[in-house]
Amino acid sequence: MIIGSGLNSLVAGALLTRAGWGVCVLESSDRLGGAVQTAELTAPGYTHDVFSGFHVLFLLSDAYQRLKPELDARGLQYTFAPVQFKDNDFYRERGIQLVLGDAACGLDVDERVVTLLSGRQMAYENLLIATGVTAARLSIPGASLPGVHTLRNLEDAVRLRDDIGPGRVVVVVGGGFIGCEVAATATARGARVHVVERDGALMQRALGHQIGTILADYHRRAGVQIHLGVTIEKIHGEQRAAAVCLNTGAVVACDVVVVGVGSRTATSWVAAAGIEMSEGGIIIDEHCRTSDRHVYAAGDVAAMASLTSKRHVRIEHESNAQQQGAVAARNMLGQPTTYKSLPFVWSHQFGLDIWCLGETSAHNAVEIAGDVSNHRFVAVYRNANRITGVFGVNCGVPGQVRHLMRAGKSFSANELWSAAAQTG
Numbered sequence: 001m002i003i004g005s006g007l008n009s010l011v012a013g014a015l016l017t018r019a020g021w022g023v024c025v026l027e028s029s030d031r032l033g034g035a036v037q038t039a040e041l042t043a044p045g046y047t048h049d050v051f052s053g054f055h056v057l058f059l060l061s062d063a064y065q066r067l068k069p070e071l072d073a074r075g076l077q078y079t080f081a082p083v084q085f086k087d088n089d090f091y092r093e094r095g096i097q098l099v100l101g102d103a104a105c106g107l108d109v110d111e112r113v114v115t116l117l118s119g120r121q122m123a124y125e126n127l128l129i130a131t132g133v134t135a136a137r138l139s140i141p142g143a144s145l146p147g148v149h150t151l152r153n154l155e156d157a158v159r160l161r162d163d164i165g166p167g168r169v170v171v172v173v174g175g176g177f178i179g180c181e182v183a184a185t186a187t188a189r190g191a192r193v194h195v196v197e198r199d200g201a202l203m204q205r206a207l208g209h210q211i212g213t214i215l216a217d218y219h220r221r222a223g224v225q226i227h228l229g230v231t232i233e234k235i236h237g238e239q240r241a242a243a244v245c246l247n248t249g250a251v252v253a254c255d256v257v258v259v260g261v262g263s264r265t266a267t268s269w270v271a272a273a274g275i276e277m278s279e280g281g282i283i284i285d286e287h288c289r290t291s292d293r294h295v296y297a298a299g300d301v302a303a304m305a306s307l308t309s310k311r312h313v314r315i316e317h318e319s320n321a322q323q324q325g326a327v328a329a330r331n332m333l334g335q336p337t338t339y340k341s342l343p344f345v346w347s348h349q350f351g352l353d354i355w356c357l358g359e360t361s362a363h364n365a366v367e368i369a370g371d372v373s374n375h376r377f378v379a380v381y382r383n384a385n386r387i388t389g390v391f392g393v394n395c396g397v398p399g400q401v402r403h404l405m406r407a408g409k410s411f412s413a414n415e416l417w418s419a420a421a422q423t424g
Contacts, residue, residue: 001025001114001124003104005032008130008298008325015329017095024122025096026114028103028131104131107273109292126294126332129270129282130325133263133300133316138173142235147242148257151178163256166190171244171254173232175202177347179260180215183224184349186258194225194252196232196244206345207356207391210366211379215349218375222350227252263316265301278303278312286338288328296332298324304339306359315343315359342405343389344398351375355398358389358405369413370395370420378420380413387411395420 002009005027013023025032091098099116106115107127114122135150137143149160160182164170168191172179175197183193199205201212202219216226227246235257236243243253265280276283276291281303288296299320303312323341330337347354352375363381370377376394380387387410390401397420404411 001122001126002128002130003114004130004132004299004301006130006132006299007321008328009128010325011322012128012130012298012325012329013096015326016332019333021095021333023096024099024124026099026102026104026116026122028101030101032098032100105269107269107275107295109273109275109295112294124294127296128325128328128332129267129290129295129297129301130299131266131301133265133314135259136262136264138232138235138259138261140232140234142237142241143259145235145237145241147237147240147255148235148259150259151182152263160256160258164189164191168192168256169252169254170194170256170258171196171232171252172258172260173244174260174262175199175204175212175216175226175228176206176260176262177203177345179258180219180349181347182258182260183219184222187223187350191256192225193223194227194254195219196227196230196246196252198229198231200228202226202228205361207360208363208366208381210368211360211391214372215352218350218352263300265314267301279314281312281314283312286340287331287336288324288339289331296328298328306362317343317345340406342402344402353394354392356389356391357398357401358387360389360391363388367413369417376420378413378416380411380416390416392416392420 001024002013003026005025009025010032013025016023102116102118102120104114105117112124114124114127116122135152137150142148147163149163150156151160164186166189170186170191170193172183172193172195175195179195179197180202183195186193195202199212201209202216204212216228220226230246230248232244233247234245235241236245241254241257243251244257245251267277267280267282270282271277275295282290282297282301284290284297284302284304288298288302290297300314300316302320302324303314306313324339327337327339342358345356358381360381363383365382367380367382368377378395378397379391381389381391387405390405392398395417397416400419401416
């Protein structure tokens, strides 16, 4: 049984059915695909992204705005439509049973039974939980007003696109990767942007204070007004959001509020079954197995042992979505497989191509090499003299870094910078 129908789930289901196993996929929504969906929208044989988590900011991007007049002149428009899936008979013939629109809400690991919101109970032999996450929301007065947005899927991006334009004032709550990307795209669309971040630098929890300060300075020079070390206490407005009140007493008038304060799991029903958890994530080992030998987890909902601490942490990155489902399926099939992928994140902000490999959040030393003033550099993160992660801006060496880190080799920031200079 697989709960969730995103990339991890579909890959696992394909591997299991090819091995002759029967598979049941439970999905709380009325459509398959999770964060990746494709369909024939324009002509037979031509498939397109209908929704992908990698492209939620495309409609807001400067590139799309530059292309749009020419697209309009040629009668072309960016569009999306509901995906038309095969009927249940198509999947049943391939050994897959679909249950759509009915969320899991209970788990009995002794009886190996999952309970759904409808009251239906379904037995399993092995279980994969890959339910993903949702955008976290603020718990303050005014948080539900029109004009307050989160950004997790294409529908969110469309709503936000329609709300942002020249002269609009946008307050972004949260200075992490998503918040900074929104600030960059909103500025490119002609909006005036404020970023409110409770830490002392942008992306500080992910990258540390030193790198976060460099990025904050760059955002300021690009026109973003940054409020560091403060929080929002209330969102004012009659019919829609019109201002935010900071804990300093300052009031920032605005037209739009974008909340980018992380994500949340819906795993209380898993914890109630006695499965070991860590901060809302389901703890898994290197085989993607939980504390119950018949239950596996994969993707954003899973928490793996940290490279730098004794904690288990959820790391939302593409490698999890692409590979953990396959690892879980192979282990279910009795093919011992270990998940060894390094976390990888990329971002584009004000012309900065940013990438991050490994774990950069827990470190005690950062070594920087390159041309910081011209925004082309690398940073190597260490904990107890062990390399835990690497961060790069406008330099194309992540492939080399991945190879070195997997091999357990030591290297310096200067060595990486020299390699980046040679590759141009």
